[in-house]
Amino acid sequence: MEHAVKTSVLKTFLVGTCICVLGLIAFGLLTLFGPDELVWRRQIHAGNELIGRIESYRRAHRRLPGSLQETGLRDHDALRVSYQKCSDDKYVVWFGTTLGESISYTSSIRKWESLNRTCSE
Numbered sequence: 001m002e003h004a005v006k007t008s009v010l011k012t013f014l015v016g017t018c019i020c021v022l023g024l025i026a027f028g029l030l031t032l033f034g035p036d037e038l039v040w041r042r043q044i045h046a047g048n049e050l051i052g053r054i055e056s057y058r059r060a061h062r063r064l065p066g067s068l069q070e071t072g073l074r075d076h077d078a079l080r081v082s083y084q085k086c087s088d089d090k091y092v093v094w095f096g097t098t099l100g101e102s103i104s105y106t107s108s109i110r111k112w113e114s115l116n117r118t119c120s121e
Contacts, residue, residue, distance in 0.1 A: 086119030
C-alpha cells in the first residue's frame with residue numbers, strides 16, 4: 001500500500017512539473033512570437049502617451065511639433081520612442097533601433113504597424 005501511495009505522489013509531481021514547464025514554454029513563445037499588441041505592449045503604451053502629447057500640441061498650436069522637446073518632453077531617450085515630422089499634417093512614431101525589431105505608428109492611418117513605415121511611404 002505504501003508503494004502505491006509513493007507512486008501516486010510521484011505521478012502527481014511529474015504531471016504538475018510537466019504542466020508548469022509546458023506553461024512556461026508557451027508563455028515564452030507567446031511573448032516572443034505573439035501579436036504585436038502583446039509583445040510590444042509597454043512600448044506601445046509609451047508611444048501612445050507620446051502620440052497624445054503630439055496631438056495635444058497640434059490642437060493647441062495648429063501645427064505639428066518640430067521635435068519632441070516642443071511638446072515639453074525632455075528625456076524622450078528614456079522612453080526609447082522616436083518621432084519624425086513628415087509634413088505639415090503627417091508624422092511617424094516608432095521605437096527600437098534595429099529594422100524588424102520594432103513597430104511604427106503613422107498619423108495618416110492612425111494605427112501601429114509592424115511594417116516600420118517611414119515618412120517617404
